[in-house]
Amino acid sequence: METVSIIQLIESKQHKELKEHLADANAFDLAEEFENLNREQQAILFRSLPKDAAANVFSHLPAETKENLIGLLTDPELSHIVNDLFLDDAVDFIEEMPANVVKRVLKNASEDTRKQINQLLQYHEDSAGSIMTTEYVDLREEMTVEEAFARIRRVGMDKETIYTCYVVDGKRVLDGVVTVRTLLLANAADRVGDVMSTNVLCAATGDDREAVAAIFQKYDLIALPVVDTGGHLVGIITVDDVMEVLEEENTEDFYKMAAIEPSDDPYLTSGVLEIAKKRIFWLLVLMISGICTGGIITHYEEVLQNLPALIASIPMLMDTGGNAGAQSSTVIIRGMAIGELHLSDGLRILWKELRVSALVGIVLGMFNVAYKWLVSGDPRLAVAIGVSLFTTVILAKTIGSMLPLLAKWLKADPALMAAPIITTLVDAGGLIVYFSIASLIL
């Protein structure tokens, strides 16, 4: 589909052609088209959408566009959209709107929809409950396969997935799951209770959504039921929402590891003040640590006055120590995030990092000894720098690999123990090592 043609059709008021053009288009592509239109054009395009596609397209629009459209829609139009949205999309949408818009949206929702939205809004934003939908196909054990298909045909149109159906008893306690694949391969007269699987993976409403994502990854799922504390089925989570969770969690880790407070807001539409706020805290904390590190240099002023040549190697030592530490912390943080490394691997990690850092430290140290000897002609200065670098690399990789584990042990987020903090700590340690060794050798 070409962007030009949609704008052209709107501008030339070819409404009939526009509708035909939209009939077969993909909802995700259509949502993108809105970005190129002004407010009035957006309203025209939205009203031209096939009625059953409007809610789907709406759910994929950016928050700004949604708010704009709502301002232009009549109450009956709004009511149609809200009731037609998947419940989890409706909740996401309400969470990003200002209060007055939310009020109007909920007023125009059917009573049933409003009740369900209000219930979903109560779950904590990082919980399984917040990403689930209540639109699933439920079956009963005593149904036959034929009756099950009849039910899927009757209610399936409005459900997020029909491919996994959930078998509940009279009190809505989850008894088992059955896939459409299993139902297709079974006989029409078989009882659902006889073909369903009772070995059911499920999440609790309060479970962390990151843990839920890990279950999807481990078991290659496309949907997972969510139960309350009494084992009653309250919703399901689908794989598309899990992929979004994973993307958000990864972005969060990238941000934390660069000493930025995570944010869900898109960069380009965020205010300058807002962005600055997310960055200033850690910069300030780390700057104060940097000032303390500077104090170490002042402490060794006497050594420096006797040997000003030592100063020139400070940046190299600080940079290399920081980089070596950041490498280790990144490997360990990521390893824990994807479930490859655990607290119980601590000793194996330490032993491995010690050997790796010894190896890396020797190469880098030797390089410096050779270079410094050649340039300065002073073998003792060269050895002092080489040994300091070797020790700093070992220190850096030990701190870099152990701090994320320590954070995990303290139930804090390991991603906070990344490059920025490691660098600051290693800088201070490295300088102390450097000046001590220099005083000793020279």
Add this chain to the structure above:
Amino acid sequence: METVSIIQLIESKQHKELKEHLADANAFDLAEEFENLNREQQAILFRSLPKDAAANVFSHLPAETKENLIGLLTDPELSHIVNDLFLDDAVDFIEEMPANVVKRVLKNASEDTRKQINQLLQYHEDSAGSIMTTEYVDLREEMTVEEAFARIRRVGMDKETIYTCYVVDGKRVLDGVVTVRTLLLANAADRVGDVMSTNVLCAATGDDREAVAAIFQKYDLIALPVVDTGGHLVGIITVDDVMEVLEEENTEDFYKMAAIEPSDDPYLTSGVLEIAKKRIFWLLVLMISGICTGGIITHYEEVLQNLPALIASIPMLMDTGGNAGAQSSTVIIRGMAIGELHLSDGLRILWKELRVSALVGIVLGMFNVAYKWLVSGDPRLAVAIGVSLFTTVILAKTIGSMLPLLAKWLKADPALMAAPIITTLVDAGGLIVYFSIASLIL
């Protein structure tokens, strides 16, 4: 399922009880059980698995365990496993085995399986072809819905997904797709050609797998067809494989951004030499840059000798500049990776970062002026440090945000322009600014 009981059942040779215990277990959980067993116990457990579950469990085992089991299996047993594996799993498995094992595996595959495996092995490891499977349900336009269901029932058992079916013509050119949901809602006598969707999203075999993952995320897909240059359907990609791709690509970015060469090998089983090799290159390059930065200090030796108090602020300036730059580069790199930022946003990004850095720089700079004035009693020194920090922060955020864009423009990987390189560049720039301003003011 408890680990203890499986080991106990094996040790006490209760083979019948073991088999019963395994009958209802989850393949992913069973694969995990192998980690706690020795070689002989692994063979016993594997032979006790229900025949139709063995290949599935096998595909989720770590490479080491797979190789061990193959050594213990007879040719007919091996043949059964290989032919029963999903083709994409078989290819992954063959790619991680040594040559002699591969030879034996292929020898025991059926001719048809061998041919398909060899074909899939030819695709580049980062391409759509390398993650696709050839096991999908294909239908014809002229079939009725009833005939389609009959075909799904007949061939569906062995296919990775049955929920999206692919409609091809006599030459296997992809004409459309139809979901089981659509088929269930259609009438038995409808023609597949009349209910299928012809607006088909698909990938080409040579497409980058990261681009494929982006399509899955944008369109919330659970499967995507792959066609060759002639439009012939050659395979499908399923969402579980895409989630793995996303995890690997994210890990790769984390590694690159910490100046480590990416690796697919798990940390704990990788050799020390191998790990050191992945880390030494960038450490060496960045160390040499650090040595050059040291040269800048030597260049200003005269200034330093007159004002030794300047030295104490070097770590604070270097750390803060590095951190400020790393924040910006991380935000831009991640924004481009998730498709939120593009090259065309360059000017908006620059303008935003300039304002953010001015704001952040003023706060940090003022803090330093106040602190230094208080501690040293020298207002001129305090102002020199404050102004230098302010300038360094602006420099850092400009370099940090623009270099990833430059890399993208040069068709290089933006993730390489992350904290380590930014820090080195900002260190050098920051020191020059610092000494110039200090010479000027003091």
